[in-house]
Amino acid sequence: xxxxxxxxxxxxxxxxxxxxxxxxxxxxxxxxxxxxxxxxxxxxxxxxxxxxxxxxxxxxxxxxxxxxxxxxxxxxxxxxxxxxxxxxxxxxxxxxxxxxxxxxxxxxxxxxxxxxxxxxxxxxxxxxxxxxxxxxxxxxxxxxxxxxxxxxxxxxxxxxxxxxxxxxxxxxxxxxx
Numbered sequence: 001x002x003x004x005x006x007x008x009x010x011x012x013x014x015x016x017x018x019x020x021x022x023x024x025x026x027x028x029x030x031x032x033x034x035x036x037x038x039x040x041x042x043x044x045x046x047x048x049x050x051x052x053x054x055x056x057x058x059x060x061x062x063x064x065x066x067x068x069x070x071x072x073x074x075x076x077x078x079x080x081x082x083x084x085x086x087x088x089x090x091x092x093x094x095x096x097x098x099x100x101x102x103x104x105x106x107x108x109x110x111x112x113x114x115x116x117x118x119x120x121x122x123x124x125x126x127x128x129x130x131x132x133x134x135x136x137x138x139x140x141x142x143x144x145x146x147x148x149x150x151x152x153x154x155x156x157x158x159x160x161x162x163x164x165x166x167x168x169x170x171x172x173x174x175x176x177x
Contacts, residue, residue: 052108
């Protein structure tokens with residue numbers, strides 16, 4: 001009786017065929033969906049790169065956001081971008097190709113080198129200098145305001161009271177007549 005419990009039931013041949021069919025179907029499904037997944041990755045990469053390029057139709061918008069109806073350049077530029085991505089070219093090489101074809105104006109942000117470096121540095125430097133000037137002016141106003149008010153109050157009162165007396169006398173004369 002002990003031998004009967006240790007003995008495994010034998011597999012039937014059609015059980016193995018079923019596993020083989022499931023494995024083949026899974027493999028076929030993976031092979032069929034792989035190009036779709038690769039195209040989606042390429043399309044996402046092309047979409048990302050189109051955010052770094054300007055549409056050259058004159059709209060002043062990024063290529064991925066150009067919303068002109070029947071834009072003459074958007075479709076061609078995007079098709080060229082997708083074909084470059086499909087060939088497996090690097091991002092830098094693709095961008096450089098567009099720069100050679102359209103000039104540096106095709107880039108949505110100027111490269112941080114040479115004269116274009118000013119475009120990156122100037123806004124931050126202008127903000128820092130402006131902030132320093134505002135801080136210095138406010139400090140000077142806070143330290144100078146009480147002294148200036150006390151010094152200016154006395155002469156202004158004397159001049160004001162003299163003028164007030166003259167104006168009152170003139171008003172009295174004019175009303176008496």
